């Protein structure tokens with residue numbers, strides 16, 4: 001365990017672990033749903049859900065076509081955080097701006 005976690009790597013590890021539990025590849029994007037009347041997250045489903053009846057009272061956004069796992073989180077803000085972590089790849093940070101360039105500004109030219 002490092003004190004400066006590589007979130008992109010951890011995100012990839014978590015995705016693989018979830019796919020292992022699901023026993024199949026998953027879309028890699030997640031969405032907010034409701035499960036047992038609690039905030040939950042589920043993999044994105046490519047089917048059209050418009051006009052479909054809920055599969056169960058207390059469930060919203062999940063149908064028999066939707067890939068599992070459906071992960072009940074229970075706290076909306078935590079579910080939002082998980083979605084942010086799972087759905088948005090982390091950019092590799094740019095080199096620090098203002099880093100010194102290998103160009104001399106010595107007006108005498110002595111360092112050129």
Ligand SMILES: [Zn+2]
Nearest residue numbers: 045047065066
């Ligand atoms: Zn679906």
